[in-house]
Amino acid sequence: MSDTSEEKVQSEVAFSKLRFLIALLLGIIGACFIWVAVPINNYFLNINQVSDSYIPEIVLAMLSLLTLCINPLLSRIRTVWRMTHRQLALVLGIWLMASVVPGTGLLGNLPYALARNNQAANTDMAAAAMYKATPLPPALFPDQMEMGKETPVSDGFLGGIKADASIPWRTWLRVLAAWAPLILGIWLMMIGLGMIVYPQWRERERLSFPLLTMYEALIETPDEGRHFAPVLRDRIFWVGALIVFLVHSFNGLSLHTGGRFPDFSLGWNLWQLFQEGVWRYSPWTLRGGSLYFILIGIVYFMPNRTSFSIWSGIVGFAVFWMLKDAYFPMFGASNPYPDFRAGAWLAYGLGILFLGRSHWLHVARSMFTKGQEGTLVRDRAAGWFFLAGCISMVAWFMWAGLSIGVSIGYLLFGVLLTLLAARVVSETGLPLFNFTPFVPSRFLSLFPHDWWTSAAVYIGGYVSLLFNFGARICAGAMMCLGVGLDRERPPREQPRVGRIFFLVLVAGIFVAGATHLWIAYRNEVAVDGKTPISRLGRNRMNDAQKAAIQFHAGAQLTPPAVERWPFLVGGIIVAAGLQACCLAFPKWPVHPIALLFMGSQVGDAMWPSIFLGWLLKTLITNYGGARGYRAARPFFLGLVMGEIFAVIVWTLVPAAMMLFGNDPAAVDHVNILLNI
Numbered sequence: 001m002s003d004t005s006e007e008k009v010q011s012e013v014a015f016s017k018l019r020f021l022i023a024l025l026l027g028i029i030g031a032c033f034i035w036v037a038v039p040i041n042n043y044f045l046n047i048n049q050v051s052d053s054y055i056p057e058i059v060l061a062m063l064s065l066l067t068l069c070i071n072p073l074l075s076r077i078r079t080v081w082r083m084t085h086r087q088l089a090l091v092l093g094i095w096l097m098a099s100v101v102p103g104t105g106l107l108g109n110l111p112y113a114l115a116r117n118n119q120a121a122n123t124d125m126a127a128a129a130m131y132k133a134t135p136l137p138p139a140l141f142p143d144q145m146e147m148g149k150e151t152p153v154s155d156g157f158l159g160g161i162k163a164d165a166s167i168p169w170r171t172w173l174r175v176l177a178a179w180a181p182l183i184l185g186i187w188l189m190m191i192g193l194g195m196i197v198y199p200q201w202r203e204r205e206r207l208s209f210p211l212l213t214m215y216e217a218l219i220e221t222p223d224e225g226r227h228f229a230p231v232l233r234d235r236i237f238w239v240g241a242l243i244v245f246l247v248h249s250f251n252g253l254s255l256h257t258g259g260r261f262p263d264f265s266l267g268w269n270l271w272q273l274f275q276e277g278v279w280r281y282s283p284w285t286l287r288g289g290s291l292y293f294i295l296i297g298i299v300y301f302m303p304n305r306t307s308f309s310i311w312s313g314i315v316g317f318a319v320f321w322m323l324k325d326a327y328f329p330m331f332g333a334s335n336p337y338p339d340f341r342a343g344a345w346l347a348y349g350l351g352i353l354f355l356g357r358s359h360w361l362h363v364a365r366s367m368f369t370k371g372q373e374g375t376l377v378r379d380r381a382a383g384w385f386f387l388a389g390c391i392s393m394v395a396w397f398m399w400a401g402l403s404i405g406v407s408i409g410y411l412l413f414g415v416l417l418t419l420l421a422a423r424v425v426s427e428t429g430l431p432l433f434n435f436t437p438f439v440p441s442r443f444l445s446l447f448p449h450d451w452w453t454s455a456a457v458y459i460g461g462y463v464s465l466l467f468n469f470g471a472r473i474c475a476g477a478m479m480c481l482g483v484g485l486d487r488e489r490p491p492r493e494q495p496r497v498g499r500i501f502f503l504v505l506v507a508g509i510f511v512a513g514a515t516h517l518w519i520a521y522r523n524e525v526a527v528d529g530k531t532p533i534s535r536l537g538r539n540r541m542n543d544a545q546k547a548a549i550q551f552h553a554g555a556q557l558t559p560p561a562v563e564r565w566p567f568l569v570g571g572i573i574v575a576a577g578l579q580a581c582c583l584a585f586p587k588w589p590v591h592p593i594a595l596l597f598m599g600s601q602v603g604d605a606m607w608p609s610i611f612l613g614w615l616l617k618t619l620i621t622n623y624g625g626a627r628g629y630r631a632a633r634p635f636f637l638g639l640v641m642g643e644i645f646a647v648i649v650w651t652l653v654p655a656a657m658m659l660f661g662n663d664p665a666a667v668d669h670v671n672i673l674l675n676i
Contacts (some may be wrong), residue, residue: 012659023087024500027094030062031504034095035512038102043533045658046526046667048305048651049103050474053431054211054481055294057098057673059562060641063092067218072227082227086486090497093482097475097501101508105473106183107516109465110263112537114141114175115154117545121145127545130552134454135401139178142171157517158538160524167521169514181399185392186466187475187505190418191498192386194479195378197419198530200359201426202484210301210429212484214637219485221332231634240638241645244293246446248646252653253671266291280290281325285318289608292673297639298429300632301612304621305582306591312609313594322601336567343571344595345435349416351418351579351592352423362432374491381495385502388414401455409451410463413440417467418476420596427593434602435468454552469540475505526662571595595600647672 037058037551038051050058056403066088075082083091118141121131128147138145142153153168161167201207204618221227231237253261267290274282299307353360367387390411397407417435424433440460483494520533532538580652597603615637621629650670658664 011211019084019087022343023083024094025089025092026087027111028504028507030095031098031508032511033062034058034098035102035508036515039107039512039515039519041655043102043108043516044523044526045655045664046528046531047654048647048672049151049494050647050651051099052103052105052108053296053673054425054429054473054477055431055640055644056096056473057644059092059095059099060644062095063088063218064641064645066091067229067232070297075222075227085219085221086488087488089486089502089509091637092215092219093485093497093501094483094504096478097504098508099215100473100475100478101505102512102515103473105475106466106471107509108534109469109511109537109540110179110462111157111172111213111513111516112236112520112534113462113465113541115151115541116538117141117541118143118145119151119158120545122147122151123150126549126553130454130545131551134548136455136458137178137400139174140169140400142175143478144475148165149547157520158532161521163522165521167517169517172513176513180393182396183466183509184506185389185396186414187389187502189389189393189415190474190476191383191479191502191652192301192382192389193415194476195382195494195499196360196363196386196497197422198480198483199355199378200356201423203481204359205315205355207216207426208301208303208429208434209426209484210298211370211425211481211675213301214298214429214640215481215485216337217464217637231637234634236632237638237641238330240635241642242638243268244639244642245649248643249294249494250670250671251438252605252646252650255668256653258263262427273364278322278326282322283318283604285314285604285607286322288314291612292606292609292643293639294431294643296608296613296616297636298431299610300617300636302428303612304614304618306593307610307617308589309591310597310603311596311607311611311614313590313598314603315611317598318604330426338563339567340571340574341565341595341599343568343573344575344592345420347572347575348592348595349419350580351576352419367495372492378491378494381498385498397459398584400459401453403451403453403456405451406453406456410440410460414467417471418474421471422477424593424596425474426480430606432472432602434600435471435596435597442466453550454548457551458548461541464544465540475501495549527658529665558592629676643672 034051034056041047042049048057050056050061060497066083071083071088099105117127120127122128122142122143122145124148131145142157143149143151153171156165156168183492187578202209217231218229222228223230226233230512247264247266249268250261252261254263267288269288271287274287363379363383366376366385366515369376369380371377393414394404394407397410398404402410420435423432424430434519440463444614477500481500483489483497489497519666523533525531526533573597578590578595581588583593597606617629620632624631650672654667654669
């Protein structure tokens with residue numbers, strides 16, 4: 001090779017590294033903005049939630065600014081300055097992972113629940129007796145856990161302090177140090193799991209990854225001589241976005257002007273019509289609902305079998321419950337469905353592992369195999385990420401006073417929910433869901449009673465907080481998206497991305513955590529003067545604390561296992577049967593993923609939109625074929641982005657009104673997605 005050729009190669013390598021550093025810097029700057037803006041907006045201003053989903057509105061707004069304004073401007077100045085697809089993929093991945101930390105995923109719940117429990121332990125006799133008999137490490141809480149002791153750190157956090165008083169930063173750093181092995185272990189496990197399952201699901205099982213399809217379209221490289229991605233130059237995209245944006249804009253203007261603009265209601269209430277005969281037993285699922293354009297758009301990118309299964313399963317379950325209450329009221333006193341669904345989810349998770357068993361074995365072998373082959377490097381790193389996280393979690397549970405059996409049980413519970421969350425996001429693209437009925441106590445109470453202690457019951461509440469509620473925005477699912485954004489990235493580079501994402505999460509604890517502390521200590525309530533900051537977060541552990549107190553007093557937490565096993569086994573059989581039918585018969589219409597949404601509040605809110613999206617896609621593909629499907633894709637992506645734009649605008653409007661002197665308590669909010 002000539003000297004000139006070597007210099008050219010070295011120059012290209014240096015320029016590639018420079019592009020990587022620029023993308024990394026931009027990603028970190030955007031992440032810091034997310035960590036500061038989300039706590040202020042979601043908890044202090046208490047407007048629309050802008051981060052707690054797998055389509056974080058704040059991330060899409062920042063991405064739109066980047067792809068519609070900054071990147072085209074750089075391209076016009078000098079083409080080589082334009083950010084490439086690989087740069088945008090890294091930036092977007094960092095922003096998606098950053099959105100895990102400040103809200104429901106962690107900091108919107110954990111510190112508030114800790115402070116509330118600390119207060120209860122010092123003021124409630126039953127709680128104090130339970131905590132005194134429970135060998136929980138004192139370092140887990142910000143104040144002393146003893147009846148009659150003052151709790152200044154917790155009181156100030158939940159009720160504010162005087163302006164001249166200092167925030168107890170050191171105390172919270174001590175609490176963070178006590179919880180860090182569990183939190184970091186969970187994130188390591190999730191990142192490793194995401195790196196393990198992504199190639200299996202993308203390359204072997206050919207999952208659709210609807211969210212990746214949408215994200216990839218937004219960051220796609222512009223055609224030669226163009227400055228915008230192809231979808232952003234498609235008129236039908238802007239038609240869809242404009243329709244949705246105008247609908248929400250008229251609703252917002254009508255709200256803020258006292259009805260001077262027309263209001264296009266997207267919800268309905270048919271309660272009065274369901275008063276005769278069997279219909280009076282119908283649940284809210286059938287009596288009312290709302291339309292969400294973001295869901296209609298996502299369903300277009302979802303496989304038909306999946307979308308059909310979800311909406312039909314939700315409706316079918318509602319009809320079943322209605323008929324049960326009408327004709328078999330004697331069975332209404334007990335609710336076997338939580339155990340049935342727990343069995344179904346367990347079977348579905350095990351089925352996912354069974355399908356990928358050869359890949360998991362390959363990862364296990366790679367952990368102890370030397371070599372620099374790309375896939376080997378990726379799988380070896382993924383395996384060690386996953387194993388290190390699991391070991392850290394079990395060690396923390398045992399340090400907190402739990403038996404080895406309960407510790408491993410909670411680990412398996414967390415891994416199962418992470419696997420299910422990542423699978424649902426990868427397969428459906430739905431922005432949120434919940435695992436609320438599948439709580440740790442119902443899972444582990446099927447195991448020997450000798451494993452149980454008050455500490456195990458209580459810590460199970462935090463396991464539920466971090467995995468059940470945390471599934472609303474899970475780092476494992478975000479890892480699948482982050483890795484998949486750049487298909488050109490060689491497998492050997494993916495461990496570096498995993499390390500970057502892990503460091504992003506760690507940095508987020510400090511920046512977003514400091515923001516939460518500053519907001520809580522400097523403000524007694526939210527800006528409206530009445531809403532407690534993180535009202536939901538401070539109450540998340542109330543049920544677990546109550547259960548631990550009852551267990552300490554000798555009460556039984558759940559029905560006897562012998563009564564529950566039939567329902568659990570029934571769920572396993574149904575889910576396994578549906579999964580087997582999906583594998584054996586390509587045209588089998590019902591997917592076991594529907595069992596996740598049946599009987600859930602999120603499912604009840606989403607099914608009308610999922611049904612409409614499925615219906616529109618079916619009509620387009622039946623009458624327009626593949627050509628019609630491709631032509632309509634930008635329109636449905638426009639529906640998603642139009643609702644995202646509307647959320648951002650109608651979050652900024654009330655914030656601006658407060659900034660310019662309007663009484664925060666009198667400023668109305670346009671709640672676009674809060675009901676999901």
